[in-house]
Amino acid sequence: MLEDGEIVSRTVDERDTQTTPADLLAFEPSYERLGRAALIDEDDSERAREIADAILESDLPVETVLNKASKVKGETRVRDWELLAGEDTEVVHREYGCEFVLDLAEVYFSPRLATERHRVATKVDAGEHAFDMFAGVGPFVVPFANHGAECVGVDINADAIDYLRENARRNGVEDRVTAINDDVHDVATDYEGWADRIVMNLPHSADEFLEAAVTLAGDDCVLHYYDIQHEDDPFGPGERAILCGRRARV
């Protein structure tokens, strides 16, 4: 209760709102954020330039703007980028308390899977053996190791494995991470029956690696299998491939 006090009224400074790219353009641009980079997907080069300028002029903490210049390609799933602003294509990205450095021109990475990676990481028990067959820069392996798992991450892309080692160090989990640069087909027999958990994040081709997964799996193993299929039957082809242990005929 206010008994002796005096009530005063005064005007205060107006709150400054942040300027967004949309405030500077006549439309709402679409972009993804990855660390201090903004990623856009724009075919029209004039429009791309306009969006990049607006992003830089806005209050977003962004210093690099990259435009997708190809689809993901080949075995390593790396895409080409057009550097519209900034020094280079290396970024530092934070995800659920882990920090990842990576070069988008050298490795595959998508922030869109962050929620799924976190969902899986929360299921990991300390001491379990986790094997990521297509590990990239470590967005599954590093949080798994953070939860106390012993992890093996394999990738055919040497740059991805260099970044995976660096990311394990950055997050203080290098003692629990073995990073191997190889084709996982050639590594599986070295870890026969070892895995309590396997991650297969290679949509469109994971079914070609199911025999290797069976080799890796211990008696009681959880498999995280990712695929992209038609909405009419999103899970069927993957389930059939897993059950048959061979490419599903769909």
Ligand SMILES: C[S@@+](CC[C@H](N)C(=O)[O-])C[C@H]1O[C@@H](n2cnc3c(N)ncnc32)[C@H](O)[C@@H]1O
């Ligand atoms: C879709 S990316 C996923 C990377 C990572 N799991 C992530 O979420 O960012 C697939 C990765 O598999 C790797 N890869 C493709 N074929 C491979 C093979 N035969 N053996 C090991 N790695 C492979 C690619 O280099 C690429 O880094």
